[in-house]
Amino acid sequence: MSAIGGEFRVRGAAAHAGVFGWLRANLFSSPANAALTLVCILAIAWIAPPLIRFLFLDAVWSGEGRDACLASIAQPHPGACWAFVRVWFSYFVYGSYPMGERWRVDLFFLALALGVVWLSWLSAPRRDVGAGYFFIALPILSFVLLHGAPLIGLAVVPTALWGGVLVTVVVAAIGMVFSLPLGILLALARRSDMPVVRLFAVAFIEFVRGVPLITVLFMASVMLPLFVPERLAPDKLLRALIGVALFASAYMAEVVRGGLVAVSRGQYEAARALGLTYWRMMGLVILPQALGVTLPNIVNTFIGLFKDTTLVFVVGIFDFLRTIEAARADPKWTAPTTTVTGYVVAALFYFVCCYGMSRYARSVEARLARAGRR
Amino acid sequence: MADDAQVLPRHARRARRLGGVAIQIGLVVLVIGLAFGAALNAAQNLARANIASGFGFWNNTAGFDISQTLIGYSASTSTFGRAFWVGLLNTLFVAAIGIVLATVLGFVIGIARLSRNWLIARLTGGYVELIRNVPLLLQLLFWYNAVLQSLPQLRDSVPLPGGGILNNRGLFLPRPEFAPAFGAVLVALVVGVVAAFILRLWARRRRRMGGQVRVLWPAFAFLCGLPLLVFALAGFPLAFSFPEIGRFNVQGGVEILPELAALVLALTVYTAAFIAEVVRAGVLAVPSGQTEAAQALGLGTGATLRLVVVPQAMRVIVPPLTSQYLNLIKNSSLAVAIGYPDLVQVFAGSVLNITGQAVEVIAITMAVYLAISLFMSLLMNLYARATAIAER
Numbered sequence: 026m027s028a029i030g031g032e033f034r035v036r037g038a039a040a041h042a043g044v045f046g047w048l049r050a051n052l053f054s055s056p057a058n059a060a061l062t063l064v065c066i067l068a069i070a071w072i073a074p075p076l077i078r079f080l081f082l083d084a085v086w087s088g089e090g091r092d093a094c095l096a097s098i099a100q101p102h103p104g105a106c107w108a109f110v111r112v113w114f115s116y117f118v119y120g121s122y123p124m125g126e127r128w129r130v131d132l133f134f135l136a137l138a139l140g141v142v143w144l145s146w147l148s149a150p151r152r153d154v155g156a157g158y159f160f161i162a163l164p165i166l167s168f169v170l171l172h173g174a175p176l177i178g179l180a181v182v183p184t185a186l187w188g189g190v191l192v193t194v195v196v197a198a199i200g201m202v203f204s205l206p207l208g209i210l211l212a213l214a215r216r217s218d219m220p221v222v223r224l225f226a227v228a229f230i231e232f233v234r235g236v237p238l239i240t241v242l243f244m245a246s247v248m249l250p251l252f253v254p255e256r257l258a259p260d261k262l263l264r265a266l267i268g269v270a271l272f273a274s275a276y277m278a279e280v281v282r283g284g285l286v287a288v289s290r291g292q293y294e295a296a297r298a299l300g301l302t303y304w305r306m307m308g309l310v311i312l313p314q315a316l317g318v319t320l321p322n323i324v325n326t327f328i329g330l331f332k333d334t335t336l337v338f339v340v341g342i343f344d345f346l347r348t349i350e351a352a353r354a355d356p357k358w359t360a361p362t363t364t365v366t367g368y369v370v371a372a373l374f375y376f377v378c379c380y381g382m383s384r385y386a387r388s389v390e391a392r393l394a395r396a397g398r399r
Numbered sequence: 400m401a402d403d404a405q406v407l408p409r410h411a412r413r414a415r416r417l418g419g420v421a422i423q424i425g426l427v428v429l430v431i432g433l434a435f436g437a438a439l440n441a442a443q444n445l446a447r448a449n450i451a452s453g454f455g456f457w458n459n460t461a462g463f464d465i466s467q468t469l470i471g472y473s474a475s476t477s478t479f480g481r482a483f484w485v486g487l488l489n490t491l492f493v494a495a496i497g498i499v500l501a502t503v504l505g506f507v508i509g510i511a512r513l514s515r516n517w518l519i520a521r522l523t524g525g526y527v528e529l530i531r532n533v534p535l536l537l538q539l540l541f542w543y544n545a546v547l548q549s550l551p552q553l554r555d556s557v558p559l560p561g562g563g564i565l566n567n568r569g570l571f572l573p574r575p576e577f578a579p580a581f582g583a584v585l586v587a588l589v590v591g592v593v594a595a596f597i598l599r600l601w602a603r604r605r606r607r608m609g610g611q612v613r614v615l616w617p618a619f620a621f622l623c624g625l626p627l628l629v630f631a632l633a634g635f636p637l638a639f640s641f642p643e644i645g646r647f648n649v650q651g652g653v654e655i656l657p658e659l660a661a662l663v664l665a666l667t668v669y670t671a672a673f674i675a676e677v678v679r680a681g682v683l684a685v686p687s688g689q690t691e692a693a694q695a696l697g698l699g700t701g702a703t704l705r706l707v708v709v710p711q712a713m714r715v716i717v718p719p720l721t722s723q724y725l726n727l728i729k730n731s732s733l734a735v736a737i738g739y740p741d742l743v744q745v746f747a748g749s750v751l752n753i754t755g756q757a758v759e760v761i762a763i764t765m766a767v768y769l770a771i772s773l774f775m776s777l778l779m780n781l782y783a784r785a786t787a788i789a790e791r
Contacts, residue, residue: 051517058516065518221423225430235772236765237729243747244765247757251444252437332534339735346537353544365545372533372541379532 079104080369085362087111094360105366106358113352117370120188120343126180129170130191136166137198145385147392164202171195184262188343190374192262196269196334196344201327203270208277209316213307215282226278233275238336242268246340265337273330280326284319285311318393324386328379335375346371441758450755457483463749465740467656479750486745487767493659493741494728497666501727502720504667505674512679523675530672536733538669543661543737553644562641563652570655571642578636587629594621658739662731670727677723681716682708714786721779725772732768742767 053059083104085094094106110117119127140163143155171191173181187195214226233241245268250258259267288311296306316323335346343351349367352358445452457480464474469488472481511523530538548567551557556566564571595618602612630636642652685708693703734741735748742764751760 051515054515061514061516062518065516065522069522219419219423221426225426232765232769235769237732237743237768239732239735239743240747240761240765240768243743243751244761247751248761251441251757254440255444255447328532332532335534335536336733338536346534346540350540361549364548365541368537368541368545371537375534375537376529376532380528383528383532 081105091358091360091363094358094362096361103360103362105369106360106362107366109352109358109360109363109366110370112358113348116189116352117345117348118190120191120348121186122182122188122191123180123186126173126182129173129179129182133167133170133191134194136163136170137194147389160202160206164199167195167198184260187262189348190345192337192343193331193334193345195262196266196337196342197327197331199266200269200273200330200334204273204277204326204330205323207270207274208281209312211274211278212281212285215278216285230275230278233272234279238269238272238333239339241272242336242340244268245271261340262342265340265342268340269330269334269337272333273326276326276329277323280319280322281315283322284315284317287318288314321386321390321393324382324389328382328386331379331382332375345374448755452756452759454759456750456754456756456759459754461750461753463753465745466738467659467740479754482750483742483746483763486740486742489740489745490728490731490734490742493662493666493734493739494731496663497670497727497731498724500663500667501670501674501723504671505723506678508671509675509678509682512675513682527672527675530669531676535665535669535730536736539661539665539733539736542664543657546664547657547661553648556644556649562639564642564644564649566649567657568649569657570660571649571652572655573639573641574651574653576638576640578638580633580636583633584626584630584636587626588622591621591623591625594625656739658734658737661737662734662739662741665733666727666730669730670723673723673726674720677716677719678712680719681712684715685711717782717786718779721775721782725775728771728775729768 052062081104083100083102084107085100085103085105086107088094088106088108089112093108094103096103115127119130122130140155140159143149144152144159149155169177169179171182171187172184173179175181211226211230214222215230217223217226242265245264246261249264249267253259292310292314293306296310301309334344337344338347338350349371353364353367442452458478460475461477461479461482462474463482465472465482465485467489468485469492470481470485471477472485508523508526511519512527514520514523550565550567553566553568556564559565562573598618598621599614602614605612640651642649642654689707689711690703693707698706731741732743735744738744747760747764751757754760
């Protein structure tokens with residue numbers, strides 16, 4: 026803060042003591058500052074009470090249709106229509122996934138949560154097994170669970186029925202599981218001493234980073250079916266997944282490259298001097314350090330990816346946001362407040378997920394900084 | 400790795416080089432094979448679906464309407480090519496407005512986050528955290544469906560100060576109508592800009608010789624005073640046509656579609672949060688010793704900021720700022736979600752649906768965004784070179 030100027034007078038410690046000292050130092054240090062504080066307080070006083078009234082005090086908590094949430098004599102200014110969320114809640118989570126099979130989705134959420142905790146808890150036991158679980162076992166398990174396998178008695182559920190948080194999580198998870206290894210490969214290729222390999226990597230990375238995700242999704246959804254024989258045409262969700270995974274891997278490649286650059290040259294030379302081959306050098310010496318250094322950036326890329334999953338709407342997939350759009354359009358629930366209520370729920374969901382990830386990234390960063398100081 | 404060359408013995412190096420050549424040849428063959436297979440399949444699939452290929456469609460009549468056109472366009476006579484330009488201009492239009500507004504808001508919030516006022520620092524911090532952690536698409540839908548659609552109907556339009564009208568069909572502003580004499584004001588503006596520039600050069604030379612010259616107020620007089628003076632002398636050659644509420648729609652004035660307003664709002668609010676972080680990081684990157692040294696030299700707070708802190712902070716700020724601008728341009732493609740006729744909505748949407756020529760249309764759309772990205776990177780590299788610290 027001192028860069029902005031003004032922190033040069035040496036203030037007596039007494040000025041900071043007590044509540045009033047704190048107030049004077051932080052809120053009323055000058056007339057301009059005091060005016061600013063007053064404006065802020067007025068703004069809060071203007072916004073907060075109506076917001077609290079809308080979200081809680083005047084909110085409608087139960088009901089079976091729009092009538093509950095419309096203005097009436099009993100409630101002239103109805104607030105948020107939580108009844109709407111209650112009725113549609115399971116649709117928001119599972120989409121049109123068949124009722125009787127929803128335990129499979131719950132099991133998938135559980136398996137995924139286990140993998141995420143295992144990998145993100147930096148001092149968890151056997152994190153190598155955790156990585157194998159997350160990147161190899163989990164995708165197979167998830168496919169069997171969600172898609173179904175008639176051989177072991179799980180009925181096939183076509184992806185057209187998937188929806189809601191399930192699809193959002195699937196798209197984000199697939200993006201993460203595939204973008205990291207692909208991104209590592211691309212980053213290594215970009216730093217390779219083989220010109221052709223380097224050229225392909227640079228062309229791919231710069232191309233994908235130069236265009237909007239929407240056009241990549243359009244490409245995946247309308248061009249991919251053209252490029253493969255008709256009988257092999259992938260289904261709608263798979264097309265979007267391929268688009269998202271390729272898109273995320275280009276961004277991941279740049280993040281990993283940043284980590285590779287941060288590993289000092291001596292590490293490469295020492296690994297070579299020990300007689301390690303290229304892949305053993307990378308796998309045992311360089312990548313563990315590079316990925317460690319750049320872990321906060323990897324998490325930040327995941328946050329971007331998680332927010333970007335909302336874009337699959339352009340190719341007609343019912344992710345969480347799209348289920349809210351669909352529910353909001355239901356004539357049974359057309360009320361002035363349902364739209365805002367639906368968006369509040371969506372914002373809360375995305376905020377909790379993304380903010381959680383960003384707090385995690387920051388804690389890792391702090392941990393790295395501590396390790397660096399030692 | 401490039402540094403293997405020094406580490407490995409010669410025969411190992413040769414073996415590695417041969418292996419490398421084999422890998423590269425294999426990769427080229429693989430990519431060409433994939434491309435060839437894809438092209439073959441595409442040709443078959445397109446022939447079966449009876450879809451033409453090539454860029455012949457460019458000159459065919461489009462036949463669909465576009466709700467906002469900055470250049471002349473009509474559904475019955477204009478071509479797909481014309482529709483492309485309309486869409487591209489709409490994209491650039493919304494991006495330009497968004498970039499200006501987001502920069503202003505972002506700098507204000509970024510500086511406010513660094514304020515010693517605890518409340519304002521907390522509030523702006525909360526803004527940044529909230530906005531950055533909620534998807535842009537959700538924010539866009541919120542502005543469009545929740546805020547703008549809940550504006551009053553035509554009958555109950557809100558009159559704005561200055562003669563504008565706001566209702567759920569959009570924002571209607573007075574349309575300026577320039578009399579021919581207004582040309583003189585433009586000439587005065589150009590003269591003012593040139594004069595201010597010359598003043599700056601002269602002041603810089605004087606300063607180099609040790610003189611003290613105040614530039615701000617004379618430059619301000621040239622830039623604003625001169626055109627205003629000419630404007631008054633020419634007899635105020637500017638009139639406004641005000642929008643009026645008719646029976647079924649609003650007549651006169653400039654119409655700003657709700658889609659445009661929602662897109663500008665969403666892009667501005669979202670990008671400003673990221674720009675604020677960029678600005679904050681840039682200011683924090685200037686070591687406090689710089690400020691202290693400036694103070695020790697006797698510079699005031701304003702001069703310290705202007706001459707010492709801002710020039711150094713800008714060097715850190717500009718590269719990530721450029722990438723935020725690029726993100727804003729790319730994010731403007733979310734227009735398709737609310738039906739603002741940008742490049743993606745018009746070209747990769749309507750034109751693609753009508754012609755069915757996915758390969759050509761998507762290729763052109765992507766090429767446009769790529770060209771914009773490359774152009775911005777070029778500008779940024781030039782800036783980085785111009786401001787690089789000459790290291791001894």
